[in-house]
Amino acid sequence: MSHPLFAELLEEAAAEYGFHHSGAVLIPCTVEHFCHVRHEIERDLAALRRHHHHFQFIVPIWKSGRV
Numbered sequence: 854m855s856h857p858l859f860a861e862l863l864e865e866a867a868a869e870y871g872f873h874h875s876g877a878v879l880i881p882c883t884v885e886h887f888c889h890v891r892h893e894i895e896r897d898l899a900a901l902r903r904h905h906h907h908f909q910f911i912v913p914i915w916k917s918g919r920v
Contacts, residue, residue, distance in 0.1 A: 856894045
């Protein structure tokens, strides 16, 4: 929920419905737009996981004994 795209949707919801809305959170966008935002967020998170995984196993040359 901290992704900037999702935060933008929540800001739009707050502007449209206010902060003191009872019940479920209503997002003022089409289902297609919400699915697009969700896809973009999932893509960003997957890229972060790949990036983290990639660098997790790198041993610097000066520590590996190879020069």
